[in-house]
Amino acid sequence: MTTPNDTSLDTFRPALHYAASNTWLNDPNGLIFHEGIYHLYYQNNPTGTVWGNMSWGHATSTDLLAWTEHPVAIACDEREDIFSGSIVFDRHNTSGFGTAQTPPLVAVYTSAYKAASEHHGIQAQSLAYSLDGGYTWIKHAGNPVLSRGSAEFRDPKVFRYDGDAGSYWVMAAVEAADFQVVLYRSDDLKTWELLSSFGPANGTGGVWECPDLFPLPVDGDPENLKWVLVVNLNPGGPNGGSAGQYFVGDFDGTTFTSSTTVTEGLQDPARLEEYRWLDWGRDYYAAVSFSDAPDNRRLMIGWMNNWQYANEIPTAPWRSPMSLAREVSLRTTDGGPRLVQQVAADLSTTTVPSTLFDLEAVVVSNEALVLDGASGSVQCIHLTLTPGSADEVGLVVRGNGIEGTRIGILPAQGRIFIDRRNSGQVDFHESFASIDSAPIETSDGSYELTIYVDHCSVEVFAQGGLLTLTELVFPAATSTDVSLYAAGGTATFDSLSIKRWA
Structure with missing residues (x-):
């Protein structure tokens, strides 16, 4: 793991992932x-x-x-x-x-x-x-x-x-x-x-x-x-x-x-x-x-x-x-x-300093809740949620109120998705801005997600790793908010923990 690098010339260089130096x-x-x-x-x-x-x-x-x-x-x-x-x-x-x-x-x-x-x-x-x-x-x-x-x-x-x-x-x-x-x-x-x-x-x-x-x-x-x-x-x-x-x-x-x-x-x-x-x-x-x-x-x-x-x-x-x-x-x-x-890697062994954010059960109803103290550009997020009456429930990472990457679940449709249409730079190619989805089943009525966020990517491991979604994103360096949301009803975030390196 390299020290996170957010210079103006290399905003997107990953901290948790390998990339060649200049090729x-x-x-x-x-x-x-x-x-x-x-x-x-x-x-x-x-x-x-x-x-x-x-x-x-x-x-x-x-x-x-x-x-x-x-x-x-x-x-x-x-x-x-x-x-x-x-x-x-x-x-x-x-x-x-x-x-x-x-x-x-x-x-x-x-x-x-x-x-x-x-x-x-x-x-x-x-x-x-x-x-x-x-x-x-x-x-x-x-x-x-x-x-x-x-x-x-x-x-x-x-x-x-x-x-x-x-x-x-x-x-x-x-x-x-x-x-x-x-x-x-x-x-x-x-x-x-x-x-x-x-x-x-x-x-x-x-x-x-x-x-x-x-x-x-x-x-x-x-x-x-x-x-x-x-x-x-x-x-x-x-x-x-x-x-x-x-x-x-x-x-x-x-x-x-x-x-x-x-x-x-x-x-x-x-x-x-x-x-x-x-x-x-x-x-x-x-x-x-x-x-x-x-x-x-x-x-x-x-x-x-x-x-x-x-x-x-x-x-x-x-x-x-x-x-x-x-x-x-x-x-x-x-x-x-x-x-x-x-x-596969044990992220707890990295020598790069990290901080922890933990949140006990919280109910969200027809709102987006920005988590004070949880912001970051390099994170591992683990959460479990119960959808309740909500039509859609999830979280937004690398957000700033205008842009962000939405990771959501549509319980009635049995779908999970990543919406990167407002994730930052998306207009460099006509096919990049997208909503990408997959079928997902509940486990005893709930969902478990582990999400790895880096300077240019989001990797989602759902339901213990039975389902994964990996996407590049190119947000502004200042877009670091994490928020929870529920639409069309109420949902309960039963647990949430975030490890942050940057």
Whole structure:
């Protein structure tokens, strides 16, 4: 975590989230925990603040909050751009890139070949390796190691499979324009054999990108394992533009079989809300998980932006932050197992000073109640509320009486929403000002929300993390009020606590 920075030149730089110092970033790549350090690689333009010159940037952390930026890890050149991929620790040196004493980290990435290459016009999978813990990388002389002759074959996520079918490396990649995840196996990371494919299914409103495949115990029971297949797509999200979906099912070492498919083939727009979405907000995309996270935790990070307006958000001298790291788990619900997401970092350990604001139960009736002493631009807000007779109930963050971001619930409709039409700077792109919503169910008649507010974002975790909404906002530095409101009746805020860093 960095010290909050509200200078006039960099008003929106996040305090709780990672952003590059002065360049563009997008998809997280190569997430791995290695020798006590979390490594975050990412799509990066080393020379600009818009998409281009795709290379892998690099940052490290010991706590998922305080990030140290490093020089570009894997750079583009005249032959290839370095598109998304993953990193594995080849602890048994199956690739031969290291030794038994110094096993390598191996990056599996997409080479997007340029005119100077004999592979011009295709995307294929390539390797690079590191013998110093991930700080310097050597491209494999035999690249590419896997080609389908396709212009849209990308985003390899590799993991080690150990199961009834044997022990080997598995790659999940996409044929993006065909809405397919293709699965391959390898013994040495260099030679790959096709296993199977999955899709099209559910959300197909845009190209498929950045897949991930991993097992999770249901309700923490190691005897009840399910596999989760994450597929990001752009566009086609539930509220427009970029989004991520997931499927729950089984993987036998060869084939992934989904038990949560709603639509075979191309999506049915009328059934969009039946699909399982990682996040219902506009700004959570390309989410993938860490390899080798400690204690078998499944930790994910997403790019906090949307391709509809990504190149135009009003930040300088950087553009695009990452989401907070999230721990994901599977919980049984009436609709089957669903992902639950919680912020992974322990925010109580940060050394940046914070203050606490607590409010006991308060009844709000047809009014907006500004909370004296609760203002802030970097906050974690936790509240429970009972809607009562109100038609709409919620809170406004980063407000000043004129602008603010409204987080509300419509009980009769069973909807939660974020309204950022008056959140500050919204006119830099025609699609940014929006009301984005999701279906929500009560828990014993009440709602529980945990909201992370930063200088340019709001992340909402509802009903214990069964539902999340992530949105960028660009308010004035002076817009720091928090207010509670109820419209069309009375609501009770049963509890409210706010931790503030700025």
